[in-house]
Amino acid sequence: MLKPIKFFLVLLLLINFSFSTMAYTTQFADEAETVRLHWKNGTIPIALSTSFLKQNPNLKPDSDVISVVQRSLKTWEKVANIEFELVIADEQSVSPSGKSGDGISLITIAQTSENLAIFGSDTEEVSARTRIFYNGKGFITEADIILNPYQQFSTDGSIGYFDLEATLTHEIGHLLGLAHSSVFGATMCAHQGKNGIYNLPNFSSRTLGEDDIAGIRALYGAKNTEDSCCGIISGKLLLANGKAAKKFQVWAEETESGRIMAGVLTNAEGNFRIEGLQGGEYSIYAQALSEGKFSISAEELGKVNVTKGKTFILSQKLSGGAKNFDVQYVGFNGQISELAVPINGGKSYLVYVGGKNLDPNNFKIGFNSPFISLTPNSITRHDYGAELSVISFEIKVDSKTPAGEYSFFVQSKNNETGFIVGGLTVESFVNPWNSYFLLGDE
Ligand SMILES: [Zn+2]
Known part of the structure; x- marks a missing residue:
């Protein structure tokens, strides 16, 4: 028999800017969501603030910060056509919000008044924030990552600390132009937690999920060595009553293994587009995004063979009726x-x-x-x-x-x-x- 268990509802939101929580999603420069934010060149200069290298009360002593920063950058570099150039800089503070910043994309943990201010009253549950500057064409010109100076970070799984590498890997996804994902285990999932949830270290976001990989490849393409990448599945979903199926999760699983390869959300017209997929056979599913109420039953849309450079159209009227749970x-x-x-x-x-x-x-x-x-x-x-x-x-x-x-x-x-x-x-x-x-x- 099971022992009685204690109940904790752990709702840890890590919302970085005003973008809503979406599936592997890119950030947009315009409200109509036509211009995706991304860096113009694949080479992105990053400056690591000296606040990480001095004695800092927010960092567990003896944490090997430089290696962690290099690893979290490498994690993204390995899977997409991007490269980072890392330097150390004396700058300490996030650029003030406005049309443009100081041109330096800074990662900082300094306890300056500007950095403290960016967390407002969210001092307890947010691990970090990323502030992005971009021009009229949607090209990112600067992105500053600020680790919450009210929180503590470690690299060894210490309970009650945020994991430095998991936090940085998530924030670098934002720096590159990704918004939040609705796939639970994705690095870009909106919900990030401290070590200790489930009585485990929270290392999961150190490594990318396939959903994160498809998302970053949708923006920058794969490394040239990935010959089977990338293909696209797109389509339009309608409800049984003919109205647009908006805010539905549509996700692709590798048919053979059941592994989730990417997930997106439909827009207000019911349209979806899954880019950055490697070649292979996928099973496609859809369900209404759970908002804590009963909604429409999930269903399989079909199986699709994705090939490099091709777009597969999968448009359907959903048969799913309501579910009462x-x-x-x-x-x-x-x-x-x-x-x-x-x-x-x-x-x-x-x-x-x-x-x-x-x-x-x-x-x-x-x-x-x-x-x-x-x-x-x-x-x-x-x-x-x-x-x-x-x-x-x-x-x-x-x-x-x-x-x-x-x-x-x-x-x-x-x-x-x-x-x-x-x-x-x-x-x-x-x-x-x-x-x-x-x-x-x-
Ligand atoms: Zn985030």
Whole structure:
């Protein structure tokens, strides 16, 4: 039997600017969303403030900052046609907001009044912010990354600290022009947390998900060595009543593995466009973005063969009717949040899902990936109060599962389906809280 669990609703929002939370999404220079922000040249100069190199109360002593900064830049360089030039600079403060800055793209952690001001009253839960300057053509001319001087950062997974590398990797995505993703396990997911959520270090955002990779390739293209990149899937979705299916998540999974390769949102007209895809066969799914209420059942749109340089059009009228439940949160170790659960191949884990109107007698849990399976009869209901319904289930993860983000779905007896897109992330760092440890404790 499970021991009683403590409940924490961990809602950690890391919103950097006024852009709304979207799927792998790029930032736009205009309201009509036609001009995507990006750097004109693939070579981007970055200045690391000396505030990182002096004794700094916000950095755990002996953190190897330079290596961490270099690694987080390299993480993006490896997958797209960009290059950074890193220098050390005496500058300490973010450029004041305005049409243009000082021309220096600074990464800083200094406790100056300008840097403190950028966090306003959000001093507790935000790890960093990025301020971007761009010209009328949508070319980024400067981007400053400010680590929250009210917070502490570490590189060793210390509980209560933000992970420096995960934070920088996420912010560099913004510096390059990406907005937030609605794929749970993506580095560009809006929800970032401190070490200690799920009783684990929060290293997940150090490495890019396929969704992040497709997003950055949509802006800059792949490195020349990637010969199968890139193809495009685009289309228009309509509701059964003929109206535009706006704010739907549309995502592509590698058919063979079930790994999420990219996800986007439809716009107000129901249009979507997934760029930056490598060649291969994809299964495409759509569901209304969960906003904490019942919405339309998810459905598979079809399978698509993506080839380099080609655009595949996939337009459809959705058949999905309403569903009378909602899935919104994922959870682990008794905590429910909007952070993907990091897991390892070859292990079993007890995973939670939270939402509305979930009853283990009426629902099954499923996976598109052949590498992940449900332990029979493991679905259990938990009482988390009237506002939220929570069930847990045990999963078995095959030892050959490729690293990356995977979905699971909750499905009613009437086949109403809701996905947690990317709620499970297969990582190389170890999550020791697998089920065998839990059993050993009891
Ligand atoms: Zn962000």
